[in-house]
Every structure is written in C-alpha cells, then in structure tokens.
C-alpha cells in the first residue's frame with residue numbers, strides 16, 4: 368500500500384472547486400486557481416488559496432465515461448473493419464460476437480477497467496450486446512468484474528437489444544434479470560426506420576416496462592446520417608403522451624447524431640423538448656466522426672454528432688463517452704479520458720477553460736450515473752485527483768501529458784504509456 372500524501376499544491380479549475388467557498392477567489396482567465404490541499408484519512412480536509420504557487424501542476428478530479436462497450440473492446444485486430452462503414456462495422460461485430468466467450472469478455476473487461484482506473488476514470492457505463500449466443504456469458508463476466516472492481520471503478524451495465532425485443536416474453540424476462548442486477552435497459556433507435564406503426568408501439572412497451580421495473584433507459588438513438596432526428600422525435604412523441612409525472616425513470620439518448628443535420632430552429636425545438644422531459648444526451652464524437660459522413664470515398668462537410676452547444680443552451684444534461692475502443696466500430700481509443708477531452712476540443716468546440724467544456728467529462732456524467740460524488744472538491748470529499756505534467760490548458764492540448772492519479776490520498780500505479788515502451792527501449796540508448 369502506497370504512503371498517503373498529507374499536503375498537495377495544485378492548480379484546479381474553479382468549476383471543480385466548492386462553489387459555496389466564497390472566500391476562494393474566482394479563477395484566472397483560464398478559469399483555474401492554485402490551491403493548497405490538506406489531505407487526511409483519504410479525504411480533502413482543508414482547501415486554501417495558494418496565490419504564490421503559480422505554475423503548480425494542473426489537476427482534475429477523476430473523470431467519468433458515460434458510454435463504452437466492454438464486451439467487444441480490443442477486438443479490432445482480430446475483427447477489423449477497414450472500410451470504416453456502418454454496414455462493415457455491423458458485419459464484423461456479428462462475426463466477432465459469434466466467437467465471444469466468458470473468458471474473452473473477462474480478459475477484455477479486466478484490461479479495460481485496469482487501464483481506465485490508472486488513466487483516471489472512476490466510473491464507466493457499458494452497454495452489453497444482450498441478444499444472441501454470447502449474451503449470457505457477457506453478463507456473467509461483466510457482473511463478476513463489476514464486483515471485483517467496485518471499490519476502484521464503478522461499472523454500470525446496459526442491456527443492448529433491438530427495441531422490439533422488449534415487447535417479447537424473452538425481452539420481459541431479460542428486463543427482470545437486468546433490473547435484479549441493477550442494470551439499465553438499452554436499445555437501438557435509428558435508421559432504417561420502419562414505415563409501419565411498430566416503432567411507436569415498441570417504444571411505448573419499453574417505456575412501460577422501464578416504469579414498471581423502476582429502472583433507467585439508455586438508448587442508441589439516431590446514429591446515422593439520414594432520417595435526421597427521427598428517433599429522438601419518436602421517443603419525445605411517446606413521452607408527450609404520458610400523463611405528467613407518470614414515468615420517473617432517468618432516460619438517456621446516446622449518440623443523437625443526426626439531430627445536427629436539421630436546420631438550427633428544428634435542432635433547438637428538439638433540444639427544448641428533451642430538456643422539458645429531462646432526457647439526457649451522451650455525445651460520442653470518436654465513433655461518429657469515424658463511421659458517419661462518408662460519401663462515395665469522400666468526406667461529407669456534414670459530420671453527424673450530437674449538437675452539443677444547442678443542447679447545453681436548452682438546458683439538456685450532456686455528457687461525453689469514449690464509445691468503441693479498438694473494436695470493429697472504431698480502431699482507436701484506450702479508455703483514456705484526457706485523450707477524449709483533447710479530441711473533443713477541436714471536434715466539438717468544447718473549451719476546457721469554460722464550465723460547459725469541462726462538466727461533460729465530470730459532474731454531468733456523475734449525475735447521469737447517479738454517483739454519490741459530483742467530482743467537485745469540497746472539504747470532506749474524497750482525496751481523488753488526476754495531477755498532470757502540465758501547467759496550463761494549452762500544455763494539455765499540445766501533447767498528451769504524463770499524469771499521476773490519486774485515489775483516497777494515495778498514488779496509483781502508472782497508466783499505460785507512461786514509461787518507455789519496450790519496443791522502443793530495445794532499439795538502443797539515447798545519445
């Protein structure tokens with residue numbers, strides 16, 4: 368067990384410092400403030416301003432990833448989708464799923480959680496393919512990992528099946544098992560949409576089932592470049608028909624990508640309706656930018672991704688997720704929240720020096736996952752920090768910084784990539 372740290376001087380974003388501490392000054396132009404933290408018994412005991420400590424390392428609190436897929440991660444090498452197309456990803460995913468086993472999911476999930484923990488994540492929500500032969504083994508493996516990692520990384524699980532499945536007796540039985548294990552109901556609501564009335568009926572049945580079991584919903588909605596915003600509209604139409612207050616389970620729309628293809632006025636109307644029903648959105652830029660917007664070998668100027676600023680301005684809770692990590696849907700990713708933040712800055716115009724640029728990685732996903740701590744540093748909060756080898760946001764954006772992650776006042780072992788890779792070390796000494 369590593370020795371506990373008693374005092375630490377770091378530069379924290381003011382947005383991650385107790386808003387009730389009016390004696391602490393506002394942040395500088397970059398929204399940050401050097402502070403001296405006194406730590407004891409795994410908690411922050413005291414926070415004092417440290418105006419002389421300009422240049423102290425930039426620090427965040429451990430981050431939260433609201434959307435991943437642990438059952439299929441790290442499968443790209445064996446099941447690549449070099450076309451980068453949605454149909455190609457689906458076909459490779461089907462082949463990979465045929466070979467998925469308890470052992471494979473255990474191995475992938477263990478590696479993912481270990482990396483996530485060392486990189487500075489404290490909670491993940493993972494969707495789990497829950498139809499087909501591998502479903503039962505995947506749930507068994509991920510529930511075992513959820514238990515094994517419960518004091519280090521909180522893992523939430525969402526059952527991912529076609530929405531129609533929840534209207535079948537098998538779907539209802541699965542929903543009861545998911546509810547008993549503390550999970551959520553998921554599904555896919557995206558193009559191609561049926562022209563019959565089946566989609567609204569199936570959605571109604573799913574909402575009723577979630578309400579009856581009292582468990583949350585997290586749907587893959589509008590992950591595509593056509594039928595802009597149709598899935599969101601279908602869901603909102605069903606929510607409009609419910610008696611006010613009759614459904615109190617949390618609802619999340621993951622992706623919501625094609626909403627951005629609508630004219631701005633229509634985007635804002637959907638955003639207002641989402642806010643009105645307290646539906647949250649998880650934006651997933653890496654998979655969206657990789658798979659969507661391909662046009663006959665060219666890149667469309669329209670890149671479907673959740674219209675984050677429009678949603679935030681309407682008051683929708685928006686979090687970010689890494690989504691696919693080295694699987695047929697996206698070859699990159701590594702469960703590193705700082706890499707996701709660095710990617711989101713140019714892709715989504717998210718500026719980490721603003722509250723709205725930082726909250727989608729910290730407090731908003733913490734709220735979506737129902738975590739007991741919102742990630743804001745207050746006296747008495749966990750002594751949990753991600754301390755960076757960077758003194759400014761510009762340094763963080765210039766290169767992926769080395770970091771040390773503290774949990775309960777003690778430093779964790781280093782993250783992957785923090786030492787010289789043996790493949791490079793073996794090339795000989797530096798001159």
Ligand SMILES: [Zn+2]
Nearest residue numbers: 436494587690
């Ligand atoms: Zn996903």
